[in-house]
Structure formats: C-alpha cells, structure tokens
Amino acid sequence: MKTVVTASIFILWLTCHENRASAEEKAQVITRREFAAAMSQLKVGMSHRDVLRLLGEPDDKRTKYDPGGTADQKNEEWRYGTSGHLTTATLGQVFLDDDLTVKSIFGAGKPATEGLPEEKQLCRMLRVLDRVPSYFLHSTNYDPLPVIQAVNILQPLGQRRALAVLEEYLRVTSSRDSGREGMFLVLRVLFEIPDDPGHHPKIFGLLEEEKDMKSWPRFPIVVQDDIPFLAFGSFGLAGGLELPELHLAKYRDAKIRERPLTPTNKPLQALEKLIASARWRIVNKTWHWNDKISRAVLQEQSLRLVNSAFRVKAGLDDARLPWKKPKQRRRILDDFSKLSLRWDPTRNNYTLADGTFLPAPAPRHYRNIFWKIPGYESELIIRRLDPQNVSVALYETAGGVKAKLLVVNTETMIRVAKFKVGVALRGFSPGTGSHSTSGAMIRTREGTPIQAKLMVGKETILSPILRP
Numbered sequence: 001m002k003t004v005v006t007a008s009i010f011i012l013w014l015t016c017h018e019n020r021a022s023a024e025e026k027a028q029v030i031t032r033r034e035f036a037a038a039m040s041q042l043k044v045g046m047s048h049r050d051v052l053r054l055l056g057e058p059d060d061k062r063t064k065y066d067p068g069g070t071a072d073q074k075n076e077e078w079r080y081g082t083s084g085h086l087t088t089a090t091l092g093q094v095f096l097d098d099d100l101t102v103k104s105i106f107g108a109g110k111p112a113t114e115g116l117p118e119e120k121q122l123c124r125m126l127r128v129l130d131r132v133p134s135y136f137l138h139s140t141n142y143d144p145l146p147v148i149q150a151v152n153i154l155q156p157l158g159q160r161r162a163l164a165v166l167e168e169y170l171r172v173t174s175s176r177d178s179g180r181e182g183m184f185l186v187l188r189v190l191f192e193i194p195d196d197p198g199h200h201p202k203i204f205g206l207l208e209e210e211k212d213m214k215s216w217p218r219f220p221i222v223v224q225d226d227i228p229f230l231a232f233g234s235f236g237l238a239g240g241l242e243l244p245e246l247h248l249a250k251y252r253d254a255k256i257r258e259r260p261l262t263p264t265n266k267p268l269q270a271l272e273k274l275i276a277s278a279r280w281r282i283v284n285k286t287w288h289w290n291d292k293i294s295r296a297v298l299q300e301q302s303l304r305l306v307n308s309a310f311r312v313k314a315g316l317d318d319a320r321l322p323w324k325k326p327k328q329r330r331r332i333l334d335d336f337s338k339l340s341l342r343w344d345p346t347r348n349n350y351t352l353a354d355g356t357f358l359p360a361p362a363p364r365h366y367r368n369i370f371w372k373i374p375g376y377e378s379e380l381i382i383r384r385l386d387p388q389n390v391s392v393a394l395y396e397t398a399g400g401v402k403a404k405l406l407v408v409n410t411e412t413m414i415r416v417a418k419f420k421v422g423v424a425l426r427g428f429s430p431g432t433g434s435h436s437t438s439g440a441m442i443r444t445r446e447g448t449p450i451q452a453k454l455m456v457g458k459e460t461i462l463s464p465i466l467r468p
Helices: 002-017 022-040 048-055 119-130 145-157 159-172 178-190 244-251 267-275 278-287 291-305 326-338
Strands: 060-062 076-080 092-096 102-106 221-224 227-230 341-344 349-352 369-372 379-384 389-397 401-409 414-423 435-443 450-456 459-462
Touching: 022 048, 022 092, 048 076, 048 092, 048 102, 092 159, 119 145, 119 159, 119 178, 145 159, 145 178, 145 227, 159 178, 159 244, 178 221, 178 227, 178 244, 221 267, 221 278, 227 267, 227 291, 267 278, 267 291, 267 326, 278 291, 291 326, 401 435, 414 435, 414 450
Parallel strands: 389 414
Antiparallel strands: 060 076, 076 092, 092 102, 221 227, 341 349, 369 379, 379 389, 389 435, 401 414, 401 450, 450 459
C-alpha cells in the first residue's frame, strides 16, 4: 500500500501544480480515493511512523510557532496536498500529540464517486473555499470578496456537483479551518431563498436569529447589488453550534442561483441603499445598532472588497478607516467614491475602469514567541498579528498564586501592557478545565525590543529581550 499511495500522492501533487493530459484525469479521481482509503486506515493513538508508512511525508507541517499555533500549542499538524507553507491541505490533515502519536484525523472516509471536477480544478476550488471567513468574524473585519469568489466558482457546476465539492472540502478540513464556518455564508448566497418556508435553514444554536426568519431570510448575510454584506454583532449561544456537515444536508433539494454574482461598480452607493432599506431596520433592531454604526461597518467591508483596485493601509484591529481621525477617514472615503471601478468576471475581482489592478499582497507569516516562566506552570505567548499589532497572552493556572505581568518597550522604557495573572509552581496539578488565558493587545512596530516582567509577591522574573 505504501508504494501505491506514495505514487498517488505524487500524481495528485503534480495535478495541482501542472496541466495534465485529459487521459489521466479519470485516474486522478481514483488516486484521491486511494489516498482517502489509506487515511481511513489511521487510528487515534498510532505512531507517526504509521502515518509515514501509510501516507508518506507530509507536504507541510504547522507547529506552535506558526500563526494561529496548533490546537494545544504542543503538537504538530501534518498537512497533505498543500502548495506552500500554511496553504490549503487539499488531501487531509493528521494532528499529532506531543508524543508524536495520532490525535486527530481529517480526510478519512470516501470522496464523492460522482460530481467532483478533475483534480486540478478541484484543488483550485478547495483553496478558494478555504479563504472564506467564518461567520463568527465580527462584521467590521469581514471581507465579502471570498464569499463572492466561492459562489462564482461553484454556481456553474450546478446543484449536485457544487454540493459534491462542498462535501469534499468538509471531508479534508479540520475544525481549525475558518472555511468550514464560512460554508454557512456560501450556502446562503449560492442557493435561492425557498418559497417554503421563505428563508434559509436556521443555524442551530444562534440565539439572535429572527423568530420570523422571512424578515431576514439569509441571516446573517444581506445581499445588496450582488454584494453579500455580513451583519453579525455580539451573539449568544443555545448549546453547541451546528456542524457544517449537518447544515449542508439541508440543501439537498435547494435551488442553485441562476447566475454568478456580478457586484456593482459602486459599492458605496450599494451600502447607502441598503442602510435606507426596510430590510436593514431588522439588522439595527437585532444588534442594537444605529445608522452611524451600520455605515461604519459596511464601509469597512466595502474597502476590503475592492482591495485589488483601491488599497488602504490597515491600522489598529485591521481597520481601514481610523475612528479617531475624522479628516483622514473622510479623505479615504472621498478618494474611494471618485474611483471608476469595474467588476472583472474572469478574475472574479475588481479592477480600475481601464482593466488594471493591484498585485495581491504577499502573505506575511509571523512566528510566535514563547517564554516558559522559570519555576512556574505558565507560558507567555507573543503573537504578531500584523506590522502594527502584537498579542501578548499568558496561559495561566487556576488555583495558583496571584501575580502581575508587565511588558516594557526597552527602547523607550515605557510600559506597553499590564495585567493580572495566576501562576502555579512547577508540578502543581489543578485538574482538568482549570486553565485560562489573560492577555493584552499592544501596538508596536516589527522588531521593537520588549521585555516581560512577572511579579509574584516580592519576586520579580525578567524574560529575555524579545523582538516580535
């Protein structure tokens, strides 16, 4: 099996990176099934050597030092079918525990026997789906473009084949992939609102869904001029959230939209029309927003949408529009409103009127920094989120000693963060469910030297100089 599957992986890898002859395409569907069959032989608790024997070397590994870290900051995540570091695992993933035994498996089971596109096209589609943001993302940080692109690559396939691709994406991804929760948004835009009951299926577990769903049939999406805006604020939960696989099953008889999305060339006018509509009053009522908040939310989404033609440098919290600088905010919006934009259906993106566009920004991967506090069962984690913002968090132990943590910019000797924590001596075992996290967000440029200072009673422990 090892020889067969390793050869299959190589064929699949080539297929995702090169043009293959049509005579091979039928065989490539079989190799995906063979790889899934090998993945299905894995069991929790097996050694990493068993993984290598069955699947071969992973195409990529995610560790605790990568953006987002790993599930518990100890293990490794082995990823198959990627096209670069931290890109989409189009074949599946295996999570290993700290002793390198199998902890979780994603990609077992059987791919659809019918309906999947040829392998190269399928890999491309899975990567697009993986970029769709979760519906848990706050509305100010949501970008409508990945939803539009996902809908537009699926719509030409028709209902049956589109569902097959969505099923395959769910089969090979893990709960850590935001595209799984983004699936709920894609389904609400890809499929028409059914006459009966007059709205899309409810997302089980969300308390804020309207009792009369007909007033907001695509909750939490509102489509205006083919732009799927997201209206999602703070929310409550009633038990566990619905799995996307269960939600997808509700669309077996749904009608797929008749044409791809063609967003308007004037996004700012679209959001003003939406805010003035009766539909938006339901949004304001649900989240206790007003027109000022709504306008700010939708302006942020619109700027993200046109990033390929008009790019604004992100600030604090990844915001494009500075809240405390009204003149700068107004200038950005004025420049935006004067642009002549057009939607390019071939590229599934915005361009300027003459067809030119900005190159896609190169992805930045910042490595996480860890400081294991000497003598204590606590660890400081420093994550750079973007060129301006750094997250500082301490995994702390309930039942430990109360302490204070300071973070100082050693260039200026100015304190940039201070918070209370709980730490326990090495060897203290409080039991399951007794760990929590305290932290702060600091604003500092790349490479700025900082130092953490933990104060426990009269004891002071200094970290090394750190440069996130």
